[in-house]
Amino acid sequence: MKVPNNKLSSLKSYFFESLESINREEVKRYFSFLCNAWLGLSKTDLIINPDREISESEILKFLYGIKDLKKNRPIQYVAGKTWFYGLELKVDEGVLIPRPETEELVDWIVRDCRESKKLLDIGTGSGCIPLSVKSKLENLEVFGYDFSKQALETAEANANSLGLVVNFEEFDILNWKSYVSPDGFDVIVSNPPYIPESDKALMHENVLEYEPEMALFVPNENPLVFYKSIVDYAVFNLARPGKLFLEIHESFGGEVIQLFNDVKNCSVELRKDLQGKDRMIKVLFHR
Ligand SMILES: C[S@@+](CC[C@H](N)C(=O)[O-])C[C@H]1O[C@@H](n2cnc3c(N)ncnc32)[C@H](O)[C@@H]1O
Structure with a gap:
């Protein structure tokens, strides 16, 4: 399985297919968490911007992210950050x-x-x-x-x-x-x-x-x-x-x-x- 092109919608389909053994709502949450952390996209951006171009290096990050999520690594460590009381914090x-x-x-x-x-x-x-x-x-x-x-x-x-x-x-x-x-x-x-x-x-x-x-x-x-x-x-x-x-x-x-x-x-x-x-x-x- 490969990401067929550099569009956000294709990355999303790939992400969901790769993690189909995980509960769909969880995968939705992971995808929006990573899109926010790595691409600066809000949940609304994800809906209104399916054709947004994703660079090769961004795609690569998601591929590694999928591997980590399959190994149960918490989403905040995968993203390298989290949000707390309105602040963005690095976590590892x-x-x-x-x-x-x-x-x-x-x-x-x-x-x-x-x-x-x-x-x-x-x-x-x-x-x-x-x-x-x-x-x-x-x-x-x-x-x-x-x-x-x-x-x-x-x-x-x-x-x-x-x-x-x-x-x-x-x-x-x-x-x-x-x-x-x-x-x-x-x-x-x-x-x-x-x-x-x-x-x-x-x-x-x-x-x-x-x-x-x-x-x-x-x-x-x-x-x-x-x-x-x-x-x-x-x-x-x-x-x-x-x-x-x-x-x-x-x-x-x-x-x-x-x-x-x-x-x-x-x-x-x-x-x-x-x-x-x-x-x-x-x-x-x-x-
Ligand atoms: C439950 S975590 C809380 C971390 C952070 N304050 C938070 O709320 O997310 C407890 C913290 O206590 C630190 N800790 C463990 N033993 C300690 C010790 N003997 N003296 C000082 N800090 C210690 C750990 O390294 C960890 O960062």
Whole structure:
């Protein structure tokens, strides 16, 4: 099978025929995702412009894309980018693909932190959280920490291409006492690894095979390991008054909230995501 000519409509037919073992709606989504990412075409362009010429090098990209999709590689890694809270972000196998529920957390922060001064994101991955917050709250000084060098490179590349200033640094939250932290964070946010190893059996192959393990999993016997360190870190490094925002596993809301029982003078708010799942909390550290 070959792409018979350089027209968009022919590429589309070829794409659909090559991926006929995959659900048609999915293939439709993949095609429009790649056309947007690689050709800058919207869904409407795809409908009104079937004769658009596609260059040989563009066709080649799609041919490689089809091979990758057959191997279950997530569409965002195939495209090399994704969209998050209105920003285009480079993504590769060194970073987690940002999720829609994290956009909901970002939206909460953007609405709630207009007067804040200094924000730290712990476990920043692609930089999606600090970059999207910075894009809306220009006067906020923003930091993004991660233990993965590969993630930090991608986050830096995203900051550069978006022209946003975020201070990205290598940091191990599980060993935070070995680092000197800047003073005066009045917002700390984190979407840390929180999936118990035992959940692997329930997860899609494309996540397990392609997304970074260190971004996702925690030991079954200590699933809150990151939250415990983040709470300790916040007790020492978050200004009062200050705000801590956390994304959480839908099954661990109660346990994460309990971690604040011993923190003096704070109050916790739990929120559900649009799917109705317990998904994020805000902790106010009062004066
Ligand atoms: C669930 S991902 C979140 C990535 C990104 N913030 C997002 O929302 O898409 C967790 C991140 O924590 C980072 N991480 C894992 N262990 C860490 C550690 N010990 N210290 C700091 N960051 C760590 C991973 O590299 C990964 O980028």
